[in-house]
Amino acid sequence: MLDTRYRVEIPGGIHLEAQVVGPIPRSFAFLIDKVIQAIAISAMSIASIPLGMDGIGGGFFLIFLFAIEWLYPVLFELLMRGQTPGKKVLGIAVVNDDLSPVTLGTSLLRNLLRTVDFLPLFYLGGVVTMLSNRRFQRLGDLAAGTLVISSTSSRAAQVASVADVEPLAPAIQLSRSEQTTLVEFLQRSSQISQPRQQELASILEGITHDKGEDGVDRLRRYGAWYLGLR
Amino acid sequence: MKQHEFEALHQTLWQQIDAALEKPAADGNAQILAENYLNLCQQLAIAKERMYDGALVERLNNRALGLYRELYRYRAETRLNLFAFFKRDFPLAIYRHRFYILVAFLVMVLPGLVAGVWTYLDDETIYSVLDGSQVRHMEQIYDPAAGKIGREREADTDLFMFGFYIKNNISVAFRCFAGGLVLGIGTLFVLFFNGMFMGSIAGHLTRLDYVDTFYPFVIGHGSFELTAIVFSGAAGLRLGYSIINPGQSSRLDALRQAGREVVPMLYGIVLMLIIAAFLEAFWSSSSSLPIAVKYSVGALLWGLVLLYCFSGRRYESR
Secondary structure, eight states: OOEEEEEEEESSSSEEEEEEHHHHHHHHEEEEHHHHHHHHHHHHHTSTTTOOTTTTHHHHHHHHIIIIIIIHHHHHHHTTTTOOOHHHHHHHEEEEEEEEEEEEHHHHHHTHHHHHHHHHTTTHHHHHHTTTSSTOOOOOOOOHHHHEESSSSSGGGSSOOOOOOOOOOOOSSHHHHHHHHHHHHHOOOOOOHHHHHHHHHHHHHHHHHHHHHHHHHHHHHHHHHHTTOO | OOOOHHHHHHHHHHHHHHHHHSTTTTTTHHHHHHHHOOOOOOHHHHHHHTOOOHHHHHHHHHHHHHHHHHTTTTHHHHHHHHHHIIIIIIIHHHHHTHHHHHHHHHHHHHHHHHHHHHHHHOOOHHEEESSSHHHHHHHHHHEEESSSSOOTTTTOOHHHHHHHHHHHHHHHHHHHHHGGTTTTTTEEEEEEEEHHHHHHHHHHHHHOOOHHHHHHHHHHHHHHHHHHHHHHHHHHHHHHHHHHOOOTHHHHHHHHHHHHHHHHHHHHHHHHHHHHHIIIIIIIIIIOOHHHHHHHHHHHHHHHHHHTTOOGGGGGGO
């Protein structure tokens, strides 16, 4: 099954869920980071000219080049909760596979092994590995035990305002999961088009005894009842 | 309890947590987060158990995830214990990788010896390893008539060379390590060719009788640099071998286990190479020091490095 949900039990005694992120957003994040790195390198090369490119300036510049190449991702992932600037823009973050934040060891490992993900060219190896496992892990992620998750809420988590809906008790007894379905229908009604709502409501005509918009309205009122509005 | 009531009951707490998560470093926020972590976990469990709306469960889940990641955030001051690392962790990691180190050592040194003897005996052999301009460059660098040894150009200063060595040597070590993930092949390749290059250059320069410039130059920093390259090879081979022979675990688990265990080696390698770059730039290159001093200090450094590397055994639990 294609499912990007990743579940893990945490010490709090419950299961937490996260959405793992695929190659497309990760590539964009990577490109943004590359642009930032290129800008930083150009700025540094200009800044080190007055110190002498053959001397102190050149020495600092080479150390800076080294740091940008190897330590940029590690530093940001540690200090910015798993997010390099590019990942922050895309709303994704690196975590250990128990969903805890990356540590120096895991971050260093996954970023050093990036060299191998690049092989044979243009990160082909990394992308193929990513697509061949359910958690979208590249080789470096597999060895380090890390994964990239979405750090923003999905659209489903945003609910419609329900304050103006008049609650109404349905005439028959509904099971727990049926009740939840009605509540979710109410909460997400702002994200579903009007005709689709009517289509969905028409399935339950036998219960609502109403057609079209009236049926939708009735279902929303049932939802409000089960939500506990009074 | 209906969902609406449940939400109304906890709304203030959730807003408080959200605000605290925005600015975890602010005064009192750490307190709020730490105190309410388990409360939040419990509320999430209740919401799931009572089959409240999926949107509510997701919001609680994301809030708990944010709080969890904040609580277990990386804190350098609590994780990095440099003293314990150098005293125990690094030597122990070296001890545990001793067989990989032996293999990496042999893969680098044997081709080096063969190439060295060969180029020493035969004038032409060096040209099958390096091209003409590289050979002339090497001869120039170690020419006893030159003012400073091991320098690209006259203008290069110690600091420039320090940066140069940091960038090049550590990058080589990192690539040598990473190549191990390809079943160890990349690592073996890097070790073999580095050994061969170093061996042939040493053989060729000895043949030219540049002994008094070449060996005093390399002996000092070589103690840290060559050892660190062998270690990075060993760490790479460990990764590769875990995939080839995972033992009782799955290949993936074996790789992750190997990954966890080579991390102390990586820290150690980086620090050794920084020391090596420092020595190479500021100590080895000096042409004013007597050769006897360089040899003695070099021998002392080799002794210390080897002694340190063999000190890990006693920390192994039995």
